[in-house]
Amino acid sequence: MKDKLLKLLEVSIDSCLEKGILKKTDIPSIEVEFPKEGSHGDYASNVAMILASSQREAPRGIAERIVENISDSDRILDKIEIAGPGFINFFIKANVWAVLLREVDTLGDRYGESNIGNGTNVQVEFVSANPTGPLHIGHARGAVIGDTVANLLQAAGFSVSREYYINDAGNQMNMLGESVYYRYLELMGENVSFPETCYQGGYITELAREIYVKCGDRFRSDKEGAILFMTEYAAGSILGGIKEDLETLGVVFDRYFSEKELYKNDDVAKILQKLREEGFVYEEGGTLWFNTMDFGDEKDRVVVRENGEPTYFAADIAYHRNKYSRDFDKVINVWGADHHGYIPRMHAAVMALGRKKEDLEVVLVQLVNLLRNGVPVPMSTRAGEFVTIREVTDEVGKDAARYNFLMRRSNSHLDFDLELAKVQSSENPVYYVQYAHARISSIMRLASEQGYQMPVYSEIKPDLLTTVEECELIKIINTFPEMVEGSARTLEPHRIPYYINDLASKFHSFYNKHKVVSDNVELTKARLFLIKSTGTVIRNALRLLGVSAPERM
RNA sequence: GGGCGAUUAGCUCAGUUGGAUAGAGCGUUGGCCUCCGAAGCCAAAGGUCGUGGGUCCGAAUCCCACAUCGCCCUCCA
Numbered sequence: 035m036k037d038k039l040l041k042l043l044e045v046s047i048d049s050c051l052e053k054g055i056l057k058k059t060d061i062p063s064i065e066v067e068f069p070k071e072g073s074h075g076d077y078a079s080n081v082a083m084i085l086a087s088s089q090r091e092a093p094r095g096i097a098e099r100i101v102e103n104i105s106d107s108d109r110i111l112d113k114i115e116i117a118g119p120g121f122i123n124f125f126i127k128a129n130v131w132a133v134l135l136r137e138v139d140t141l142g143d144r145y146g147e148s149n150i151g152n153g154t155n156v157q158v159e160f161v162s163a164n165p166t167g168p169l170h171i172g173h174a175r176g177a178v179i180g181d182t183v184a185n186l187l188q189a190a191g192f193s194v195s196r197e198y199y200i201n202d203a204g205n206q207m208n209m210l211g212e213s214v215y216y217r218y219l220e221l222m223g224e225n226v227s228f229p230e231t232c233y234q235g236g237y238i239t240e241l242a243r244e245i246y247v248k249c250g251d252r253f254r255s256d257k258e259g260a261i262l263f264m265t266e267y268a269a270g271s272i273l274g275g276i277k278e279d280l281e282t283l284g285v286v287f288d289r290y291f292s293e294k295e296l297y298k299n300d301d302v303a304k305i306l307q308k309l310r311e312e313g314f315v316y317e318e319g320g321t322l323w324f325n326t327m328d329f330g331d332e333k334d335r336v337v338v339r340e341n342g343e344p345t346y347f348a349a350d351i352a353y354h355r356n357k358y359s360r361d362f363d364k365v366i367n368v369w370g371a372d373h374h375g376y377i378p379r380m381h382a383a384v385m386a387l388g389r390k391k392e393d394l395e396v397v398l399v400q401l402v403n404l405l406r407n408g409v410p411v412p413m414s415t416r417a418g419e420f421v422t423i424r425e426v427t428d429e430v431g432k433d434a435a436r437y438n439f440l441m442r443r444s445n446s447h448l449d450f451d452l453e454l455a456k457v458q459s460s461e462n463p464v465y466y467v468q469y470a471h472a473r474i475s476s477i478m479r480l481a482s483e484q485g486y487q488m489p490v491y492s493e494i495k496p497d498l499l500t501t502v503e504e505c506e507l508i509k510i511i512n513t514f515p516e517m518v519e520g521s522a523r524t525l526e527p528h529r530i531p532y533y534i535n536d537l538a539s540k541f542h543s544f545y546n547k548h549k550v551v552s553d554n555v556e557l558t559k560a561r562l563f564l565i566k567s568t569g570t571v572i573r574n575a576l577r578l579l580g581v582s583a584p585e586r587m
Numbered sequence: 588g589g590g591c592g593a594u595u596a597g598c599u600c601a602g603u604u605g606g607a608u609a610g611a612g613c614g615u616u617g618g619c620c621u622c623c624g625a626a627g628c629c630a631a632a633g634g635u636c637g638u639g640g641g642u643c644c645g646a647a648u649c650c651c652a653c654a655u656c657g658c659c660c661u662c663c664a
Contacts, residue, residue, distance in 0.1 A: 071607070080606065083644075093644080118607050119644065164664070204664055268592040321662060332590065332660085346664050374591060375659045396594090401658085442600070445592075447657080449599070454613095459626060461613060469626050477623050513603095520603070532601060535611075539628095544618085546628040587626080 035134060035512060038110065039066050039077055039124055045181055046103040047081070055099050057089055066124075068513075075115065075123030076509070081119040093120025130562070131508040132496030138511060138567040139491040146518045146574045149357065151192030158184045160368035161280070162199040164212045165273040167235055170413065170420040171450060172370060174283060176399045177423075178439040178580070180368040181285045182527040183397060185578045187366075190522035195362070196287045199353060201291040202269055204346060211265030215257065217242035218264070224249055241268050282427040283435065284580045287364040291356075293349055301352040302344050306337060309351075314386045324351075329382035347376075351383045354394070364393050366525065371398045371445065397525050399444045405451040421452075430456040433581045437464040440579055441531045463535060467572060468584055470538035473545065475585035481551050481562055488566055489559045498560040503544035507568060510537050514571050518578065527579070532573045541568050 037073040043064050050056040069078045082097035089096055097116045104114065112125040138145045160180025163173050181196070190195045213232035216241045220226055232238075245253075245267060253260035273290075280286070296302050306322070309315045315324050315337060322338035324347070337348040357365050369376070379395050384394045404421055413420040426433055434455045441463065442448050458465055478488065499508065514533070521529040550561040573583040 066607085067603070069607075070610080074607065078607085083606080086644075121607070166664095196617080201664065206664060319662095323662095336662045341662080343662090345662065371592080372658060377591090400592090446600085447593085462626085463612070465626050466612090473624055473627080480623050517603090524604090528601085529603085532611080539611090542627055543629090545623085546625095549621050549623065586624095 035126070036066050036077065036516075038108070039079070040064055042104050042106065043079060043081060043100065043122075045105070046100050048105050050099055051104075056085075056096070069121075069123065074117060074121065076126045077124045079122045079124075080120070082116075082122060086120065094443045096120070097122050128500040128505055129497045131505045132499040132564075134508055134512045135496070135563065135567050136491045138570055139563075140426075142570060143574060144269075146514050147189045147191070148519045148522075149191035150523065151187060151190050152518055154192050154363045155195070156187055156192045156364045156366060157195045157197055157357055157360075157362040157579055158187070158366045158368065159197045159199055159357075161276075161285075162201065164201045164204075164206055165269045165276065166206050166233060167272065168237060168420075168422040168424070169276055169279050170422060171402045171404050171426060173400075174423045174426060174435065175372065175402050175439045175444075175448065175450075176368050177280055177285045178286075178436050179397065179399055179444050179527060180531075181283075181367065182436075182440055182579055183368070183522075183525050185580065186518065186525075186527060186530075188521040189518050189578060195289065198287045200273065200290055200292045200294075201346075203297060203349065206266050207269060208261065210268050211261040211263075213238045214242050214245065214264040214268050215253070215260050218246060218253065218260070221246050223542075226232065237272070238268075241271060241364050244271075264535075279423040282432065283423060284432055291353070292351070296352045296356070302349055303357060305352040305355055305361055306344065306348060306582045308351075309337075309386065312386070316495055324379075324382070324386075325579050326379045326382035329378070329385050329586075331378040331382050335379050346505060347379065347383075350380065354380070354383060354443070355387055358387060358389060364395070366395045366397060366400060368397045371400045374398055395525065397444060400447045402439075403447060403449045405449055407453045408451065422446075426452070433468070434462065434464050436580050437531060440527050443526065443528050452561070463531070464581065465587075467534045467538040467576065468587060469573060470541050471569055471572045471576070471583045472585060472587045474541070474572075477550050477565060478562065478569075481558070483549065486558065486562060487553075489561065489563045494560045494561065494563045495556055499556050499564055501548065503540070503547050504561075504564060507537075507540045507544050507564065511567055514575070530575055530578055534572060537571060537575070541565070 043066070044532060047056065047064075051058055064079065064081050066079045068452050069075060069200070082100060083093040085096050086093040094116060097120045101114050101116060101122060105113075110126055110130045112127045114125070115123045117123050141147070142208050158180055160183075161169070161173055163169055169177070184194045184196050209232060212229075216226050218233060221227070221239075221242055222403050228234075241264075245264060253263065306315070309324065314328075315321070315322050320340045323334045324337045326335050327333060335347055336345055338344050354365065367380075380396070381391050385391055391507045404413060411421055429452060430438075438447070438450055438455050454461060456462075482488070499505070510533075514537075517529060517533045521527060544564075548561070551558055551567060569583075576583045
């Protein structure tokens, strides 16, 4: 509908130019938007006001001429008004709205998809937590946002791959092995003082016990061998647990990429050599520096330490080079907001690799404040006190967990209240939209008991859907594709929950005002078609969020 | 001290990238089930968009300064 109006305006302006009633200046891109106020029409355009400065003329006069030259050949317009400083307000005839539903019917499950991605290969890297402990609530938010961003991009026509980068090569891995080793010694009755720098969580002791049961005291006097083995064992076991936990959230990756591989294949050494050859790095004080300041970073960054070991950053450069070598046109990283300081250096790296800055986009996810009945739940990774993803999903369920993570802009702090999230009432927004879907299903069940088949578009009389509530519902259904598109383009999944909430609200209003199944057969068919379309959109939207659309609840 | 982000109704938050009288949910108050699911609907009350300047026909949105809060300023990951 928007496109049609844009076309009308374009044609009109063109003919004004031909007739010479408008000066041939730069014509800006025309915009049509939804006015908030009902009396301002169904759509409004501000072209006249934008043209005002270049035409050197009052906007209202320009608007008048544009309106006079609009030829509404399809006869969709009820009237056009010029209002305020120079807005052109369009009023659409009530009986043309339902025509828009045809598209929902023909596309079905695919309604909402677009092709702005045009098959571009995109990789979304997210979670990427160290395999040194179970995932906590903050990781869960990143996981759900990353997964949903991937869904959105897919729907927008990108070819998407989900990847988890396993930091299994640094110091923290030795620390993990050591932690298990000390617990292991404790189990055998040795008097050891457990270092403060080690991982304190109870899962470490459990791993030690497992190893003790399987291997006995074999490692008692072989500290080096023990740590090597236990690091490997613990990392594998913890990663396994992470994968299981992610699955309870509905998050599945296409690939897990190990940092160790980068060293094994000499990728880190190779990229350092390449940077050296191309003059992006220099030596100073026994360390190797990357000149990231040349790319806008606030200081240069170390890539090889004084002790000869490459930094995490060096591995990350190698990793990103690897990504681009796999033909990803674009790479999206979902990071915790505490890493925002790393964006400039990563962009520098990407540019040094000969890529455009835009080929790497970073989505920042703010920390989660976990509450129970409004009271903060204390968490400290170091002390091993935290609520894991598993505990959250067990308690509140996948749907409520995901929806709560997705409701807010990812770049703002989130209060996640365990009690609120599992309450099955109006305080909890998930149920509001799911309820709308269940209600639609219920009406359709009733209708089919009375012998109605679910109608397709060609079987209904769209002219019958003309009440305010019906038109409002159709209008919002019609904006779903552009909503998905915008959400994908800006990498802002939170727009979708807001949209569905609106949609559900419009549906409920319609439901409370009008009867779907009535004595009037034609009207019943038309309305059944309307709620069927509504259900399709709710289902499609919830699918993007990874939330189920129940038929009963 | 420097950088980034935030500041919108009592609370939690949106605000379509500069548009008309700033919105939603929760909470509060009052209505709506002999009738397709009341986990719902309708209505009311509630605002100096942190403060002060500036740009613009027009600012919650863009620019500058200040205030408060958070995060980051490792040769840790």
